[in-house]
Amino acid sequence: MASARVHIVGAGLSGLSAAVQLARSGIPVSLHESAGQGGGRCRSFFDAKLDRRIDNGNHLMLSGNWAIREYLAVTGAKDALTGPEDAAFPFRDLKTGETWQVRPDRGRVPWSVLFGPGRVPGTGLGEYLRGLRLARADDDATIADCLSGPGKLYERFWEPLAVGVLNTPAETASAKLLWPVMAETFGRGRAACHPLMAREGLSEAFVDPALAYIKEQGATIAFNDRLRGLGLHGGRVQSLDFASGAVELGERDRVILAVSAWVAADLLPGLAVPTEAHAIVNAHYRLPSAPPADAPPLVGLVGGTSQWVFLRGDVASVTVSAADALAEESNEVVAERLWPEVRAALGLAPDMALPPWRIVKEKRATIAQTPAANRLRPDAATAWENLVLAGDWTATGLPATIEGSIRSGRTAAGRIARAFTSA
Numbered sequence: 001m002a003s004a005r006v007h008i009v010g011a012g013l014s015g016l017s018a019a020v021q022l023a024r025s026g027i028p029v030s031l032h033e034s035a036g037q038g039g040g041r042c043r044s045f046f047d048a049k050l051d052r053r054i055d056n057g058n059h060l061m062l063s064g065n066w067a068i069r070e071y072l073a074v075t076g077a078k079d080a081l082t083g084p085e086d087a088a089f090p091f092r093d094l095k096t097g098e099t100w101q102v103r104p105d106r107g108r109v110p111w112s113v114l115f116g117p118g119r120v121p122g123t124g125l126g127e128y129l130r131g132l133r134l135a136r137a138d139d140d141a142t143i144a145d146c147l148s149g150p151g152k153l154y155e156r157f158w159e160p161l162a163v164g165v166l167n168t169p170a171e172t173a174s175a176k177l178l179w180p181v182m183a184e185t186f187g188r189g190r191a192a193c194h195p196l197m198a199r200e201g202l203s204e205a206f207v208d209p210a211l212a213y214i215k216e217q218g219a220t221i222a223f224n225d226r227l228r229g230l231g232l233h234g235g236r237v238q239s240l241d242f243a244s245g246a247v248e249l250g251e252r253d254r255v256i257l258a259v260s261a262w263v264a265a266d267l268l269p270g271l272a273v274p275t276e277a278h279a280i281v282n283a284h285y286r287l288p289s290a291p292p293a294d295a296p297p298l299v300g301l302v303g304g305t306s307q308w309v310f311l312r313g314d315v316a317s318v319t320v321s322a323a324d325a326l327a328e329e330s331n332e333v334v335a336e337r338l339w340p341e342v343r344a345a346l347g348l349a350p351d352m353a354l355p356p357w358r359i360v361k362e363k364r365a366t367i368a369q370t371p372a373a374n375r376l377r378p379d380a381a382t383a384w385e386n387l388v389l390a391g392d393w394t395a396t397g398l399p400a401t402i403e404g405s406i407r408s409g410r411t412a413a414g415r416i417a418r419a420f421t422s423a
C-alpha cells in the first residue's frame with residue numbers, strides 16, 4: 001500500500017513553504033502547479049528585449065522577516081538576498097528635489113527621532129508619536145484615520161510605507177495590518193530594518209533552491225498540472241481532478257490548497273474570501289551605461305508617480321503599488337511617464353533618452369488590504385477534515401507579502417504534520 005502523502009496545490013511561495021516544511025519532516029509530498037514554472041506572483045524570467053533576467057516585480061523585504069530567513073536557510077539560499085550595508089532608506093521628493101534618509105536607531109528607543117537629528121526634514125516629534133496609534137488601531141481603522149494630520153511625515157513616510165507594504169491606498173488600507181510589520185522591524189531597531197532584495201532574481205532566491213530541496217527529499221513535482229476540481233464527500237476531499245488525470249486520496253492523504261483567493265473560492269463551495277484586488281505596475285529600464293557609483297540600490301520617491309526605484313546591475317526597476325489607474329494606461333505611456341522620475345532618483349543625466357524598457361502589470365497583485373477584506377480572510381483550517389488552506393490572503397495577521405506567504409505555508413504544514421504524527 002502506498003504511504004500517506006500530502007498533495008500541495010500551487011507552487012507559489014506559500015505552497016513551496018509548506019512543501020519545504022513537510023519534506024524537512026520526512027513527510028511525502030506531491031506538488032502540483034498549473035503554470036509551467038514555480039513562484040506564482042514572485043518569479044524571474046529572461047526578457048529578450050532587455051537581454052537580462054528580471055523579476056515580475058521588485059520585492060522588498062526586511063532583515064526582521066524571520067520566516068523568510070529561516071526558509072532560505074533550509075533551502076540553502078541564505079546568501080540569495082542582498083541589500084545596502086546600512087539599514088537606511090533614502091528618499092527623494094520629486095517635486096522639490098529634497099532628499100533625506102530614514103535610518104532607524106540601533107536600539108528599540110528611537111533616540112535620534114526623539115531628539116531631532118533622525119527626523120525627516122520638515123517634521124515634528126508629535127507626528128512620530130502619532131505612529132503609536134497603530135498599536136491600538138481597531139478593526140475598522142484605516143492608515144489615514146490613524147496617521148494623517150498636520151505636518152509632512154504622513155506624506156513623506158507613513159503613506160509611501162503603507163502603500164508599499166499593503167498595496168492599498170492609505171485612505172482605505174487597514175491600520176491593524178501595518179502594526180505587526182512595524183513591531184517586527186522598526187520596533188526592534190536597526191538590525192531588523194536592513195532592506196533586502198533578491199541578489200540575482202526572485203526565482204533564484206525563493207523558487208529554484210526550494211524545488212531542488214524538496215526534490216532531494218523525495219517530493220514529486222508536476223508543472224502544467226492544473227487542479228480542475230475537488231471531489232468532496234463525507235466531510236473530506238476524496239479525489240483531486242487534475243489536468244493530467246484524477247488522483248484518488250487514501251484515508252490518510254491530505255491536501256494543502258495554496259492557490260490564490262479567487263481560485264480557492266472557485267474550487268471550494270461556500271468559501272468566503274476577499275475578492276477585491278489592487279494592481280502593481282513595474283517598469284524595468286536597461287540603462288545605456290553603468291549607473292553612477294554612488295547611485296543607491298533602493299530609493300523611495302514621493303511627489304510623483306513612482307514610489308520605489310531598485311537598481312540591479314544596469315537594470316533600474318520602478319514599482320508603483322495600488323496602481324489600478326496606471327495599469328489601464330498603455331505600456332508606452334507608462335514607460336515614458338516613469339523614466340524622468342528614474343533619472344532623477346538615480347542622478348542620471350537629465351537628457352538621457354528613454355532606454356529599452358519592459359512594463360509588467362500585475363493587475364491582481366494582492367488582495368485589497370482593507371478592514372473589510374481583512375475580516376474575510378479565512379483560517380488555514382477548513383470544513384473538510386483533510387484539507388488546509390495556505391496563501392498570502394489567508395488569516396496570517398500579516399499583510400499579503402512574502403513573509404505572510406511563507407508563514408501561511410508553515411502554518412498549513414504544521415497542522416498537517418500534527419495530523420500525520422497523531423494518526
Ligand SMILES: Cc1cc2nc3c(=O)[nH]c(=O)nc-3n(C[C@H](O)[C@H](O)[C@H](O)COP(=O)(O)OP(=O)(O)OC[C@H]3O[C@@H](n4cnc5c(N)ncnc54)[C@H](O)[C@@H]3O)c2cc1C
Pocket residue numbers: 009010011012013014015032033034035038039040041042056057058059060061225226227228258259260263280281282362364365366390391392393400401402403405
Ligand atoms: C508585482 C508584485 C510586487 C510585490 N512586491 C512585494 C514586496 O515588495 N514584498 C513582499 O513581501 N511581497 C510583495 N508582493 C507579494 C508577494 O509576491 C505575494 O504575497 C506572494 O508571492 C504570494 O504567494 P502565494 O503562494 O500566497 O500566492 P501565489 O504566488 O499566487 O501562488 C499561487 C500558485 O498557485 C498556482 N495555481 C493557481 N491555480 C491553480 C490550480 N487550479 N491548480 C494548480 N495550481 C494553481 C498559481 O499558478 C501560483 O503559482 C508583490 C507581489 C507582486 C505581484
